[in-house]
Amino acid sequence: MKYVIIGNSAAAVGCIEGIRSVDKTGTITVISKEPYHVYSRPLISYLLYGKTDEQRMKYRPDSFYEDNGVKALLGVTAEKVDYEQKKVILNNGAQIPFDKLLFATGSEPFVPPMAGLDEVEKKFSFMKLDDAKALQAEINPESRVLIIGAGLIGLKCAEGILQKVKEVTVVDLAPCILPSVLDEEGSEIVQKHIEEQGVKFCLANSVAQFHQNAAILKDGTELAFDLLVVAVGVRPETKLAAAIGCKVNKGILTDAHRATNLADVYAAGDCSESLDITVNQQRVLALLPNAYMQGETAGITMAGGEKRYDKAIPMNAVGFFGLHIVTAGSYDGEAYVVKNGGNYKKMVSKDNLLKGYILIGDVARAGIYTSLIREKTPLDSIDYELIKEKPQLMAFTATERAVKLGGTKIED
Amino acid sequence: MKRIYVNEKWCLGCHLCEYNCAFANSGSDDMVKALKDVRINPRIRIEEKQGISFAVSCRHCAEPLCVKSCITGALSVDSGVIEVNKDKCVGCYTCIMVCPYGAIMPGSDGSVIQKCELCTNNAFGEPACVTGCPNKAIVFEER
Ligand SMILES: Cc1cc2nc3c(=O)[nH]c(=O)nc-3n(C[C@H](O)[C@H](O)[C@H](O)COP(=O)(O)OP(=O)(O)OC[C@H]3O[C@@H](n4cnc5c(N)ncnc54)[C@H](O)[C@@H]3O)c2cc1C
Secondary structure (H helix, E strand, C coil), X not given: CEEEEXXXXXXXXXXXXXXHCCCCCCEEEEEECCCCCCECHHHHHHHHHCCCCCCCCECCCCCHHHHCCEEEEECCCEEEEECCCCEEEECCCCEXXXXXEEECCCEEECCCCCCCHHHCCCXXXXXXXXXXXXXXXXXXXXXXXXXXXXXXXXXXXXXXXXXXXCEEEEEECCCCCCCCCCCHHHHHHHHHHHHHHCCEEEECCCEEEEECCEEEXXXXXXXXXXXXXXXXXXXXXXXXXXXXXXXECCCECCCCCCECCCCCEEECHHHECEEECCCCEEECCCCHHHHHHHHHHHHHHHCCCCCCCCCCCCEEEEEEXXXXXXXXXXXXXXXXXXXXXXXXXXXXXXXCEEEEEEEECCCCCHHHHHHHHHCCCCHHHCCHHHHHHXXXXXHCCHHHHHHHCCCCCCCC | CEEEEECHHHCCCCCHHHHHHHHHCCCCCCHHHHHCCCCCCCCCEEEEECCEEEEECCCCCCCCHHHHHCCCCCEEEECCEEEECCCCCCCCCHHHHHCCCCCCEECCCCXXXXXXXXXXXXXXXXXXXXXXXXXXXXXXXXC
């Protein structure tokens, strides 16, 4: 069996480990545009911050490809897939035949049209190791950095460089930071914390015009800067898949086994959609755990095993300057909110299910809440009042606990 | 593989497992020095309420969500034991977000996480919580 994977990140690693749990001998070829051993993409901000280095940020050990019998073609681009002939054509002319193909192509930064952007000399995305290295090479203690985008990536970038530059200003169209992750109240708490570290925000605002090293905002404010980081959003990389007739919505569409509508073609990670069980809708959930588990499911399926990935939910664990945030699910339903000093908690329930939550500050044992969402635990089967106070296994019945902790097997 | 199981009917709520865990993972060979005047941060935790108590620690799941979700590759499985490489961990707490048992917690300074590794990576060699449990409410067994 010849497996070919386009992409070399979390989804690809999940696929490789999934294949190898079933098939120890088939050949696996990985094609990667980035010329690096697989690394943890979210760590690029920690690299700038100095909390990790290139060696430690490798997502798997140096021996990973060798241990798993993987031929890694690093630093080459898959230009085209010939689905009829079952081969992938690379930019160096090589043709790689496949029996089973995985798209693990991730996402690309989305740069909206902005007047005068071409005039800006020093501009960066913040998506990959090379972006971090390029930024690192340019920043100095005198740099004034303008970041467009107050989402996770823009703010992580701000955290990564703040101590190394003179000033960081973040501009976003939305009135609140982290709009896709937090509610208004939560955003305010986190914004205040980040501002206290020295980051400046211009929210509900946008750049009307760039003039070389100055940005004129919609409200007339003029901001002088030395370096620009555009972190407005990401877009699933679906070109190759669409070209051979894979169904693509925002991302590539698949079933629960991660198979596309084309035989022998699979998709996993940020390039694809999954069914968000909290809203029962297909969505791109551009998160690393999701990418890994989708990749693993694809790999097992490609190798002939049985695996479904059908418990996908949005979820984020992220910290900024020591303040931790954990969120999961969606926020449409009845809210229970507790604010206590620097800590914030919101739990949203609907139809006897926990649908989502936000924890800021105290995030201890958050996974117990996440599991209620993921497993769709009926809230009347547990002591919801007790678990609302804090996540705890005491809220489950003794019988359920005997399964969880006592090793009692569930008969089915 | 042998795992830790708890029988809440036998648990006295004495918290000895927590102290033994903190000692076993302290790197010290003197229990008094290791624990005196220290606010312990054990990897096994007692939950208790109205006469019911039980200890919670890592289940070493066969399908570990924490390992699959770890964004850095710091969590891995070695012969069934889920281990953390503290050198790679950056303390993002993704594992805390996904562990259904609430069995992973921040280490003492919060910059990396900690979890039960069945005392395989300390001088103890076998789970100190089990050895020290006076009522056999925590056992280490193949099931
Ligand atoms: C700064 C930052 C911080 C983040 N923080 C978090 C976080 O805290 N938690 C979290 O869960 N997620 C986080 N994410 C998101 C996370 O990194 C992604 O969800 C994850 O990397 C997706 O993995 P993937 O395998 O789908 O694709 P990607 O990691 O996007 O990798 C896809 C790879 O495929 C390659 N590729 C694409 N097309 C081709 C081609 N034609 N030929 C060859 N190679 C190709 C690309 O170059 C890329 O290397 C963060 C992302 C960024 C940028």
